[in-house]
Amino acid sequence: MSRLVSFPWTFLEKDLERNTSSDLISDILQQTCLHSLCREFPPAVRYRKLFLSELITRQEAAGCDPLDALYDALAEVVGAGDPTECFKSYLLPGGEAVSLLERVALVSEGTTGLVTWKAALYLAEWALDRRQTFTGRTVLELGSGAGLTGIAICRSCRPSRYVFSDGHPRVLQTLRDNVRRNGLSELPSGAVAVEEMDWTTATEEQITRIGADTVIAADVVYDPVVVEGLVEMLSRILRCSSPEVFICSTIRNPETYAGFKRLLDAAGIVHQVTTGAVSQVFPYSRVQMETLQLFT
Structure with missing residues (x-):
């Protein structure tokens, strides 16, 4: 890596x-x-x-x-040709490896969710430094993608239940395979779930049933159209319960990111940047990373 x-x-x-x-x-x-x-x-x-x-x-x-x-x-x-998929293995601090099947191309099948993006690496590192935020809790991850962040949290932070979610059928299949590949399907029944969750159609009944204590997402603020649905989803989550909510982003387009914050303000969602050092575990370049905590 x-x-x-x-x-x-x-x-x-x-x-x-x-x-x-x-x-x-x-x-x-x-x-x-x-x-x-x-x-x-x-x-x-x-x-x-x-x-x-x-x-x-x-x-x-x-x-x-x-x-x-x-x-x-x-x-x-x-002699192996040029396949469109490959494995990437990410070493955790204890020496364990998270091995994921990912696409070689950054965008394929109309989605960016088949590769691991830098914000997912950063959020995993952030979680490893703040394990108490996840230990013994029910965690919902929005836009789980290939699954790196959630698998690292399940391996290292001992949540009582972890719900991966995504809205793209191909991403969901890859996600299920990666969860199984990393041994999470062997945990007690109900401890880990993979759910289809479209931010524009997810119901309050689904959100209430999950009953998350902690909600996280990485690299979901990248397109103005997507951001609108995300803020609607976050509003429903915060109406249904009072979880701790953390959104980690790589700020590629400051205008899009500022638009996300304006939509949060308009929805009555308070946001603040989390502070404190984050230990670097994975080999990648950290550029303009930010994690927001959201409140009502």
Whole structure:
């Protein structure tokens, strides 16, 4: 999950200058492309191809002994074609991995919900630093997408019940598969649910039945039309009960984000920016992240 330019290539070069055996390259290969996690949940073909090609380049430049396993791994990737889906594995602080099937393209089948966006990573990190907000509570997540945030919370924060939700049929199927893939379907009956929830048609009966103590959403403020339905949904949620509500956003378009806040004001929903440091767990660039807490 790290960009290739962030890898310690200089360290590798210096080590290979001192020792031209293939032992270090072999160790790296075993802990990356040949690791059991990557064999079970293979990362993107293009990503593996670039990584292995760079390893071969560094090895050959240092005059190291050839390593057949390295060339075999590259041959396997070259022959894999160019699939539209891949796995991404996100390591939690305790060493566990959340492995998700995601689309390679950022937008596919008319939705952005088949990939993990940065705000979902940030909200997961925010939750890991504030576990008391989720422990022993019923949590409703709006626009769960591929499921990273919710799976991380279920693994680390011990909610009594967690409800993933989305409105796109293809996203819901991928979400159910990722929930099952990460072992959440093995939890006690009713502890985890995946529900279809269209923000424009969701009823107060559905919201009341879920009975959320905490409501969260990540990267749902990206389009003015979508935002209108979101604010309507949030208004219904806050009318039905008094949960803690947190919305995490990457502010790509300040005008759209300001419009979201104006709609909240018009709906009588008070909002304030949460403060405090958030420990970084995942390798990504944090740019203009903000988490709002909402009140009536």
